[in-house]
Amino acid sequence: DTAVSQTPKYLVTQMGNDKSIKCEQNLGHDTMYWYKQDSKKFLKIMFSYNNKELIINETVPNRFSPKSPDKAHLNLHINSLELGDSAVYFCASSHSGPTYEQYFGPGTRLTVT
Amino acid sequence: LAKTTQPISMDSYEGQEVNITCSHNNIATNDYITWYQQFPSQGPRFIIQGYKTKVTNEVASLFIPADRKSSTLSLPRVSLSDTAVYYCLVVPNTGFQKLVFGTGTRLLVSP
Numbered sequence: 415d416t417a418v419s420q421t422p423k424y425l426v427t428q429m430g431n432d433k434s435i436k437c438e439q440n441l442g443h444d445t446m447y448w449y450k451q452d453s454k455k456f457l458k459i460m461f462s463y464n465n466k467e468l469i470i471n472e473t474v475p476n477r478f479s480p481k482s483p484d485k486a487h488l489n490l491h492i493n494s495l496e497l498g499d500s501a502v503y504f505c506a507s508s509h510s511g512p513t514y515e516q517y518f519g520p521g522t523r524l525t526v527t
Numbered sequence: 528l529a530k531t532t533q534p535i536s537m538d539s540y541e542g543q544e545v546n547i548t549c550s551h552n553n554i555a556t557n558d559y560i561t562w563y564q565q566f567p568s569q570g571p572r573f574i575i576q577g578y579k580t581k582v583t584n585e586v587a588s589l590f591i592p593a594d595r596k597s598s599t600l601s602l603p604r605v606s607l608s609d610t611a612v613y614y615c616l617v618v619p620n621t622g623f624q625k626l627v628f629g630t631g632t633r634l635l636v637s638p
Contacts, residue, residue, distance in 0.1 A: 418570075445624070455612070457571070457628040469623045504570045512624045513559050518570025 417441050418519035420505050426525045427495055435490045435522045437505030445469075446488035447506040447516065448480060457504070463488055464510050495526045528627050529553040529617040536633040545602040547632050549615030552596050557620040560591060560598045565612045565631070574613075575600070602634075610636045 418439045427433050439446065447470075448460040462470035463482040477493045488505060505519040533549040551560065559578050563571040575582055577589040577598070588601040602609055612631040618624065 456630070457565075457614075459625060459627070462623060462625070464623060470625055506570065508624060510623070512620050512622060513561075513576065513618055514624065515561075515573035515576070516571075516624070516626060518572065521568070521570055 418505055418507055418517050420503075420519040420522050422522060423520065424523050424525075426527065428527055429495055429497060431495050432491070432493045433495060433524070434492070435503055435505075435524070437488045437490070437519055439486055439505075439507040439517070439519075441507055441517060443507040443509055443517070444485050445508050445510045446482065446485075447508075448488065448490050449504040449506065449518075451502045451504060451521070453501070461488075461490075492524075495524075497526050500524055500526045528619065528625075529555060529558060531615045531617055531629050533613075533615050533629065533632045535630060536635070538635050538637065539605055540637050541606055542604050545605050545609070545634060545636075547600045547602075547613055547615075547634070548597060549600070550597045551615070551617050554595050554617055555619065558595075559618045559620055560589065560595075561616045561618050561626075562587070562589065562600050563614045563616065563626075563628075565614065567611075571614065571628075576618075605634075605636045607636050607638065610634060 451457045461480045466482045502521045506516040508514045508516040561576040562574040565571040582589045590599045614631040
């Protein structure tokens with residue numbers, strides 16, 4: 415019944431490590447997104463994929479690399495983690511088109527120590 | 528993208544109607560107005576979207592005046608569970624969707 419799911423829900427790791435967050439949607443959407451919400455609760459888009467192709471790439475360090483193996487999955491790999499990467503990362507999906515509503519996942523709280 | 532301005536916080540009591548106003552003076556002709564709700568420790572959830580006049584669904588109403596430079600989200604008879612952050616967004620009706628979230632309005636509903 416889950417629409418947009420993310421794993422893991424919590425991730426605690428040390429600086430310098432590499433980690434991945436996975437996202438899956440079963441809504442039949444063809445567009446998926448990654449957002450970052452920092453400690454001040456600002457929610458910012460990072461990436462968007464449409465039919466497995468990257469269509470939005472905001473000013474994000476190249477340590478962040480999204481990968482979409484198919485339309486239902488969008489993973490986020492982060493290299494050389496830094497303290498400032500600590501945040502909640504939300505995955506979302508929607509039909510393609512500018513005004514379709516986005517469905518968000520439950521979030522992954524990443525803590526870098 | 529048109530910038531949005533909304534109150535940082537609002538307080539209400541159970542059973543009251545809550546109106547949250549958002550200003551978007553630079554809204555473009557093709558832009559839609561969209562509202563999302565975010566509960567603590569959850570992802571945002573779409574509430575309502577409109578272009579002009581009034582839109583109503585089972586959750587809320589959205590009032591947009593003729594000049595479209597502002598919009599008002601109306602929540603009828605709020606309950607404690609409506610305590611959340613409410614985001615007003617302006618979404619261009621062109622190209623691929625890119626949601627730009629502002630600071631939102633933190634609504635606290637008390638008994």
